[in-house]
Amino acid sequence: MTYWNEKIETMPKEDLKAMQLELLKELVKNTYRDSKFYRERMDAAGVKPEDIKTLDDIRKLPFMKKTDLRDNYPDKLFVRPYDDLVRIHVSSGTTGKPTVVGYTRNDLDNWAESLDRGMVSFGMSKSDMLQNAHGYGLFTGGIGVHDAATRLGATVLPISTGNTNRQIDLMCDLPVTAIAGTPSYLFHIADTCDERGIDIRKDTKLRLAIAGGEPWSESMRKKLQDRTGIRVHNCYGASEFYGPMFLECKEQCGVHVWADLALIEILDDNDNPVPDGQKGNVVVTMLKKEAFPLIRYRIGDITSITWERCKCGRTHPRLDRITGRSDDMLVVKGINVFPSQIEAVIGEMPFLSPFYMITLDNKNYSDHMLVEVELNENSLTDDTTELAKMAKKLDSRLKEVLNIKAEVRLALPKTLQRFEGKSKHVIDNRSYE
Structure with missing residues (x-):
């Protein structure tokens, strides 16, 4: 079994939860001190940093939601000066004001490590060439995947989105073994290959894919894999986190959410936690974000989570496929x-x-x-x-x-x-x- 960080990835559940508690305490203390927005929210809820003594105490903390991000546009939620930032990403803002996210150097390092752990878990290595068909620029996907694959030592082909015929030409002409893109675009590439009489199995060296950026079903994955022979791995994330950051391992039984980076709650409609494996509303707390803290963020996704040890040996919780979004309903x-x-x-x-x-x-x-x-x-x-x-x-x-x-x-x-x-x-x- 190959790991990026075996000590962390196979840490016992009890030790992971103890680490989460210490990280949560530190996060709440620093955010209360540095964020006027969150300090006012905590004061209104009658909670102080010292009230967080157990992981269950996270329920005392107020929620954040998408409108909070938009209402504080562009940078009122930042807790670091621009001198400490090394990058800015901005969402599309198609449903309102865009979300502006700032990153420190440590933020970028944690983001890349999260993806690297996932890439290694499904078999990527420095021997691979990754064709990155995610958009580059303000969108987080392209540069996030690029940074992680580069850190892994893989060769990156930064082709970005579009120009499908050129995508296919390079896929055939170069020893490309992995590709990253949205599921719908990977299907479009497969369609265009069929039109041109190109057999992905025979005419390329493609064997792996990372698919994310939009919801898709398990049956869609099966169709894509059966059609192309590529093993396709689901990706979960959002610009509010860092970007796309949690991946499936080779077992393809849920994305590994690294417990030292994120604390995921699954809540029912009354905001009570649901049992392990039961579907509910996803609430995310990012435990190590420096520039743009995210505590109890209602992302709007609906799914379940399990702490059952994965067959790959990793002990971190696994998030099932997103089955819906409360705000897309x-x-x-x-x-x-x-x-x-x-x-x-x-x-x-x-x-x-x-x-x-x-x-x-x-x-x-x-x-x-x-x-x-x-x-x-x-x-x-x-x-x-x-x-x-x-x-x-x-x-x-x-x-x-x-x-x-x-x-x-x-x-x-x-x-x-x-x-x-x-x-x-x-x-x-x-x-x-």
């Missing part, structure tokens, strides 16, 4: 609908590709949901009876999962919009004026 005819539910159903259907679009309208003040999904190339047929059967199968399964009726439309391959970065799956045209 659609309310259709009074029913809560998550796009991830629809994606999971699509992944069950062997005749469908992973490309889909959800369009919401209202007619006579009644919600209407259209789900358009592309057929895959092998399922194309002129047999209208067969097409009707496929549509009915999808329609029935969606109704079973969502408890709501959706209009289903099967689209021809390559007719729905493609995205080189994060994919977009929902168009909401509803208006009640």
